[in-house]
Amino acid sequence: MVVQKNLETIKQDIKEACQNSNRNPDDVEIIAVTKYVSLERAIEALDVGINHLGENRLEGFLHKYEEIGPRATWHFIGTLQSRKVKDIIDHIDYVHSLDRSSLAKEINKRANKQVPCFVQVNVSGEESKHGIQPEDVQAFVEKMKNYENIQIVGLMTMALHVDDEEVLRGCFQMLRELKETIQNQGYSHAPCQYLSMGMSNDYRIAVEEGATHIRVGSKLVGREIEE
Numbered sequence: 001m002v003v004q005k006n007l008e009t010i011k012q013d014i015k016e017a018c019q020n021s022n023r024n025p026d027d028v029e030i031i032a033v034t035k036y037v038s039l040e041r042a043i044e045a046l047d048v049g050i051n052h053l054g055e056n057r058l059e060g061f062l063h064k065y066e067e068i069g070p071r072a073t074w075h076f077i078g079t080l081q082s083r084k085v086k087d088i089i090d091h092i093d094y095v096h097s098l099d100r101s102s103l104a105k106e107i108n109k110r111a112n113k114q115v116p117c118f119v120q121v122n123v124s125g126e127e128s129k130h131g132i133q134p135e136d137v138q139a140f141v142e143k144m145k146n147y148e149n150i151q152i153v154g155l156m157t158m159a160l161h162v163d164d165e166e167v168l169r170g171c172f173q174m175l176r177e178l179k180e181t182i183q184n185q186g187y188s189h190a191p192c193q194y195l196s197m198g199m200s201n202d203y204r205i206a207v208e209e210g211a212t213h214i215r216v217g218s219k220l221v222g223r224e225i226e227e
């Protein structure tokens with residue numbers, strides 16, 4: 001049981017990171033990112049008690065959803081093309097990659113109920129990364145009040161691909177500060193209580209900096225398929 005062993009390690013890491021930062025480990029949700037693994041491995045994750053699964057591609061999501069269905073809580077973490085929204089939006093529990101108004105408009109139109117969304121923020125400043133620029137996030141969130149089916153539950157980021165702990169920490173701190181600023185506005189359409197940050201390489205730092213949702217792929221479920 002590959003996943004079970006990895007899960008124990010990750011839970012221990014979360015516990016320590018929470019001790020370091022005076023947090024409660026129950027406030028950290030582990031999302032198993034299953035984009036590199038088979039349906040069988042995703043089911044193994046569910047069987048060891050992970051309820052939250054993340055996929056970044058429409059095809060990968062639909063393939064697994066067909067078998068697993070609403071037994072899992074589904075997080076869509078990848079770039080979502082507007083024209084594909086209608087195919088999945090009613091099966092998705094959380095969208096982590098809201099990064100443009102046109103996408104919000106399409107989700108609003110196609111969803112039959114409110115969709116909890118994270119706004120993806122490009123905190124690293126890398127041009128290749130998706131996400132809204134930090135200075136534009138507040139105006140973007142404010143604009144979302146026009147879309148009754150969009151609920152902004154938090155912010156999401158992918159940190160730089162570096163080993164420099166201070167650089168990573170800086171990215172996560174920036175996201176946390178932005179989240180607090182928005183939370184303090186008290187918008188009814190944007191409670192913005194969550195922080196989706198931290199992947200296999202950097203989840204310990206992300207938890208120390210306040211992550212409420214970590215998205216862990218290779219270190220949790222392994223890697224069977226190359227992207």
Ligand SMILES: *Cc1c(COP(=O)(O)O)cnc(C)c1O
Binds near residue numbers: 035077078217218219
């Ligand atoms: C692939 C992916 C992850 C998980 O990556 P690992 O490094 O394998 O943990 C997390 N978030 C997003 C948005 C991803 O695309």
